[in-house]
Amino acid sequence: MVALLSLFRKQRMWSPEEIRPRYDVVIVGGGVHGLAIAYELAKLGVTDVAVLEKSYIGAGGSGRNTAIIRSNYRTEPGVEFYDESLKIYEQLAVELDYNLLFSQHGHLTFAHTEAGIVGLRVRAETNQVLGVNSRIIDLKEIAELVPALDLSDRPRHPIMAALYHPPGGTIRHDAVVWGYARAASRRGVAIHTGVEVTGVNVADGAVTGVETNRGTIHAGVVVNATAGWATTIAAMAGVRLPIVTHPLQAMVTEPLKPILNPVLVSATLHVYVNQTDRGELVIGSEIDPYSSYSHRSTLPFLESTVRHALELLPAAANARVLRQWAGICDMTPDFGPIIGTVPEVRGFVVDVGWGTYGFKAAPAAGRRTAELIATGRTPDVIAPFTIERFANNQPLGEKAAAAVSH
Amino acid sequence: MSFLLACPICGPRDVYEFRFGGEILRRPQPDADEQDWVAYRYLRANPAGQGREWWFHRLGCRRWFQAERDTTDNRVIDTWFAGEDGHV
Numbered sequence: 001m002v003a004l005l006s007l008f009r010k011q012r013m014w015s016p017e018e019i020r021p022r023y024d025v026v027i028v029g030g031g032v033h034g035l036a037i038a039y040e041l042a043k044l045g046v047t048d049v050a051v052l053e054k055s056y057i058g059a060g061g062s063g064r065n066t067a068i069i070r071s072n073y074r075t076e077p078g079v080e081f082y083d084e085s086l087k088i089y090e091q092l093a094v095e096l097d098y099n100l101l102f103s104q105h106g107h108l109t110f111a112h113t114e115a116g117i118v119g120l121r122v123r124a125e126t127n128q129v130l131g132v133n134s135r136i137i138d139l140k141e142i143a144e145l146v147p148a149l150d151l152s153d154r155p156r157h158p159i160m161a162a163l164y165h166p167p168g169g170t171i172r173h174d175a176v177v178w179g180y181a182r183a184a185s186r187r188g189v190a191i192h193t194g195v196e197v198t199g200v201n202v203a204d205g206a207v208t209g210v211e212t213n214r215g216t217i218h219a220g221v222v223v224n225a226t227a228g229w230a231t232t233i234a235a236m237a238g239v240r241l242p243i244v245t246h247p248l249q250a251m252v253t254e255p256l257k258p259i260l261n262p263v264l265v266s267a268t269l270h271v272y273v274n275q276t277d278r279g280e281l282v283i284g285s286e287i288d289p290y291s292s293y294s295h296r297s298t299l300p301f302l303e304s305t306v307r308h309a310l311e312l313l314p315a316a317a318n319a320r321v322l323r324q325w326a327g328i329c330d331m332t333p334d335f336g337p338i339i340g341t342v343p344e345v346r347g348f349v350v351d352v353g354w355g356t357y358g359f360k361a362a363p364a365a366g367r368r369t370a371e372l373i374a375t376g377r378t379p380d381v382i383a384p385f386t387i388e389r390f391a392n393n394q395p396l397g398e399k400a401a402a403a404v405s406h
Numbered sequence: 407m408s409f410l411l412a413c414p415i416c417g418p419r420d421v422y423e424f425r426f427g428g429e430i431l432r433r434p435q436p437d438a439d440e441q442d443w444v445a446y447r448y449l450r451a452n453p454a455g456q457g458r459e460w461w462f463h464r465l466g467c468r469r470w471f472q473a474e475r476d477t478t479d480n481r482v483i484d485t486w487f488a489g490e491d492g493h494v
């Protein structure tokens with residue numbers, strides 16, 4: 001007979017250890033980005049690494065996003081980068097030896113206007129040239145994919161066409177965080193939770209370490225992977241960023257029978273919906289229209305988002321809302337991330353500006369940021385995302401595919 | 407979280423009546439260095455705490471005004487018209 005208690009997991013996900021006074025690399029932020037960078041650094045042989053997290057791992061955006069993965073972006077750098085990330089996600093469960101519940105059930109982005117179709121067509125063409133499975137489909141094919149959709153002309157903005165991206169889907173975001181943490185720890189990375197960075201020490205134009213609530217930690221490289229708090233950590237190093245922090249909210253209903261296979265996105269209706277394996281509808285919207293670090297959700301979000309979601313799925317009208325929540329996002333003016341070194345301070349590396357699309361980007365961002373730190377060279381796939389693009393007045397143009405289309 | 411903002415003309419109203427105009431910046435002189443213009447165009451303090459910002463009463467008197475707000479709890483400390491009572 002098996003004792004019930006013996007069925008519970010006995011192994012720790014990672015080993016707590018004393019904070020050492022010095023590391024080669026200190027990563028600020030124990031979310032999916034910070035942990036992915038740490039794991040990839042260890043794979044490259046850089047194992048004297050600490051991840052500092054002021055709360056618990058995955059407490060920020062990594063555990064608050066709607067877990068959608070896709071690579072059907074609009075700009076060439078965007079498509080190439082997110083597709084690298086998607087391809088890593090496809091084999092990440094094997095690599096980390098951890099079930100991530102990645103379900104590639106497809107991704108639909110709707111057009112409700114002629115102009116919207118033109119926008120989707122640009123994306124489809126860019127995607128196809130770069131080898132990403134993505135195409136425009138008509139109402140007949142949409143109806144076959146999602147019979148529950150209201151495709152009539154009853155809604156104020158009837159659906160006209162969709163961009164269909166079969167490799168898109170959803171993943172269990174907590175598992176990705178835990179999987180990276182466990183794999184990083186096994187390779188020798190130190191993960192310190194409850195450690196808040198209060199200062200970044202700079203001498204002669206180079207970082208020398210960080211001040212924390214647990215004392216000084218020396219390091220030759222300090223990585224800022226703090227998403228919504230990115231400007232606060234950068235300011236400690238005397239670095240200014242083109243970032244404004246906005247809340248992003250989401251909500252989830254009680255479980256329903258399966259009515260929805262692909263992820264649904266409508267930029268016109270400012271809404272995206274997916275159904276989890278348990279049957280809950282996860283519904284999100286665009287960022288709140290003012291900057292804030294507050295994690296409290298709002299009634300106006302609930303009201304407007306539900307109204308728009310029901311334009312798509314009237315059958316869900318009687319589903320009860322279980323909960324809603326908010327995360328905070330580091331928005332850049334061009335909806336592109338900022339990855340790499342900064343001109344002001346040597347040894348200070350940023351992996352920020354992830355706005356509302358950071359979770360799907362983490363595997364590639366982690367791999368390439370680690371490569372940059374280990375080799376000192378900027379990998380081609382992240383070269384378009386340097387901070388210098390703003391000083392050169394050459395912002396990216398990813399807003400159309402990134403603003404609401406999660 | 408949602409909050410009320412006191413328009414200097416209309417009084418306390420729901421934040422969704424307003425348009426957020428971003429933090430108050432000092433515009434460089436036309437002949438200023440290009441880096442000053444880049445900073446003005448892109449770089450932001452984005453404080454976690456009190457900061458001064460522009461707001462527009464979209465669904466009310468349609469006047470732009472300024473506010474001091476704590477971004478960690480959305481508490482609005484003061485609102486005023488630009489240039490009023492010694493404000494810049």
